[in-house]
Amino acid sequence: MTEWLIRPNHSAALEALAVEHERVPEAQREDGAPTTGSVTLASGQQDGSSGIEIGVWEMSVGAMSDTEVEEVFVVLSGAATILFVDEDRTLALSPGDLVRLAAGTRTIWTVAEPLRKLYITL
Structure with missing residues (x-):
């Protein structure tokens, strides 16, 4: 069963959603003093799957x-790049971009303008 933060037939203003941040652990920091935060909008299981989560990060x-999980996301605001470490390939992100990440992929996220995304993990 999936638990939802928003009620049926209602909307959520994702740009106005308050997200509390924590410092990125030192072992993961590559440059600067980045912080991250997320709000889960829905989570649960369906059809015997390992679970689904929808949220804002x-x-x-x-x-x-x-190291990524299986995820699809849409960039809502900001600007960043993702370096796929094992592929030595970089992906530039901007608002409106739809991205799929494969579980186990090693990445380096470099954020130039605070990044906000709507994500779905499987």
């Missing part, structure tokens, strides 16, 4: 490393 200016 933000990162402040700076760079951090990460």
Whole structure:
């Protein structure tokens, strides 16, 4: 069963949603003093799957490393790049971009303007 933060037949103003940030752990920091935060909008399981989560995630200016989960996201605001470490390839992000990340992918996120995205993890 999926639990939703928003009620059926209502909307959520994602740009106005308050997101509390925490410092990125030192082991993940690549440049600057970035912070991240997220708000879960829905989570649960359907059809015996491992679970789904829908939410809003933000990162402040700076760079951090990460290992990704299976995810699809839409950039709502900001500007950043994602370096796919094992592919030595960089993807530029801007508002409106739709991105799919594969589980286990090693990345380095470099944020030039505070980034906000709507994500769905599987």
